[in-house]
Amino acid sequence: MNTQAHGAQPVWPAADFSRVPYEVFTDPRIYRLEMERLFRGPVWNYLAMECEIPQWGDYVTNWVGDTQVIVSRSRDGSIHAVENSCAHRGARLADKVRGNARRHVCPYHLWTYSLSGDLASVPFEKGHKGKGGMPPCFDKKDHGLRKLRIATHGGLVFGTYSDDTEPLPAYLGPHSLTQIDRLLMQRTPKVIGYLRQKIAGNWKLYNENVRDPYHASLLHLFQVSFGIQTPAMKGGIKLDKDGKNTWNHSILSDDDAQGLRDLDRDYADSGKLMPDLQMHDPAMLEVPLDLQDGYKTTLLSMFPSLVVAQVDNTYAIRHLRPKGPDAVELHITYLGFEGDTDEDLHNRLLQVNLIGPAGYISMEDGEALRLVQLGLKTRHGEHSVLEMGGTGELHDTDYLSQEISIRGFWTHYHQLMGFEPAATEKV
Ligand code: FES
Ligand SMILES: [Fe+2]
Known part of the structure; x- marks a missing residue:
């Protein structure tokens, strides 16, 4: 099926948003519409702490x-x-x-x-x-x-241009409210630093990336080698009522080591996994989780441009600043808390090495998005494929290898953009 855009009207060939027309990442007319219909539309935009x-x-x-x-x-x-x-x-x-x-x-x-x-x-x-x-x-x-x-x-300041935007708590949804309470309201946050990362990809590619735990143990293979995040871990996603906001989480458990050994065959064909790889200085991996509730990674992705992230003991507000169809600046505000000791601060800064433009995780994400932007730009009338974890209705999962939460993002995006209805049958 040809999915080429008519005017700035891309064709969505699947009603469950398991296909995304590539034009939405490249077409400057769509980018201008996004500024009007999304960012100046009925959304709450993150502004500051x-x-x-x-x-x-x-x-x-x-x-x-x-x-x-x-x-x-x-x-x-x-x-x-x-x-x-x-x-x-x-x-x-x-x-x-x-x-x-x-x-x-x-x-x-x-x-x-x-x-x-x-x-x-x-x-x-x-x-x-x-x-x-x-x-x-x-x-x-x-x-x-x-x-x-x-x-x-919870100390987060949001703004909206629209009189029609629903009240903030309803917009955030129950999972976001619970997590903001857990991450930001039990203690008094303070800013410990900022980083900016320029990414040569469309701003929505980052929204896909952060809702995509499928890639976390594939693109970031070192995370598997070092036991930071593996597909064998417990975890999953929870969506809000619109599908627009996602809470991804992974949980430490005693079964993780055995689960990892059982995964060998999943990586066998790629030849990429190096399970014996070791860090010369593993200090960064040995920081005890300060909330002591077992959550290793929690990523709260809120439409259209905010992520509240806990990666181990690193707490960060990640904010997307689109810079045209093919570039985005990711602005990261790192948080500590009133009462942190010098050792707490040291540990938080140690783990900042995972995120940010030179962070072990984030530089791989930035590079992946650059490669996606390069790869898709001439595929006019074609689309991506989002089927991992199941197609059809959106739903929460208790597994991590899924793209359902990405389909949730597109479901809401499509609605706010006022595009013609998506096809009723999947291609
Ligand atoms: S006062 Fe003239 S441009 Fe602002
Ligand atoms: Fe990533």
């Missing part, structure tokens, strides 16, 4: 899709987010990643805005010595910054 802006005037800049916003705290403690673009002639207002400012002043003609985005003053609004100035009908109320609606949960 509350602990990044504790004081009056503290601000950070971030990206909603490819639009930059300023997130700041007002005198009364409320949090505001506004587009970082002047209502006069469009200049960027804040040109730093973070800082403290009690108003937003445009550097060009000094139009000045409150932190909540209202236009407070315009130099020479009434002219000079009775001459010039703005026309009498000019009303500052009509020329504020573009504002986002804000909601917070």
Whole structure:
């Protein structure tokens, strides 16, 4: 079947989203539609951690899709987010990643805005010595910054452009709420560092990647050799009601070593597994899990651009910033907790070596996504295949080798994008 897009309307050949048209990763028209219909649509976009802006005037800049916003705290403690673009002639207002400012002043003609985005003053609004100035009908109320609606949960700040976005707890769903409570609300988080990773692939490829525990013990074979993550481990996925948000988790158990020995034949044909491989310095692998609940890896993927991740004792907020159809910046905020000892901090930083642009895991993911983007770009009218773990209805699993949660992402994506219905029969 030819699945080539008509206009910016890709053809989805399977109703269960087990086929994804490759155009969605390459077509600039689809990318523009995503910025409008997803990021400015009925979604909650991650903006910041509350602990990044504790004081009056503290601000950070971030990206909603490819639009930059300023997130700041007002005198009364409320949090505001506004587009970082002047209502006069469009200049960027804040040109730093973070800082403290009690108003937003445009550097060009000094139009000045409150932190909540209202236009407070315009130099020479009434002219000079009775001459010039703005026309009498000019009303500052009509020329504020573009504002986002804000909601917070567990110290995470979200913003939405749409009045139709459902309340944040309903949007996050029960598994996300439970995990945010487990990861971020039992202790008081604090930022211990940031990393950025530029990936030469479409932003949705990362959403697929992080919902895909199938690859974790294949692309990242060293994880199997070192017992970090194996397909024999207990674990699975849980989806929210829309399929858009996924909780992937793996759990340590006493059977892991035997389970790994039983897996030999699954790797035999590839010739890639080196079970005897050892780290010269295994310190990174020997950090005890501080929550002591057995969860080795928990990845909470929230539509469209947020991952709250626990990989061993590394806690991170991963945020996607699309940079065109074929590039994305992954911004990672690493978290520790108030009361951490020096040893705790040392261990968390040790395990940062797994994630980030030079992280053992993440550099493999970045490279895999680059290869996918390169490989699919000329396959016009074709599609990928997502059948691992079963086709048909979306459902939770108690196994890790699955692509069902990726189909959940596409189910919601397709709906929000307003594409024509997917085919009723699978190809
Ligand atoms: S562009 Fe901002 S004040 Fe003129
Ligand atoms: Fe990975």
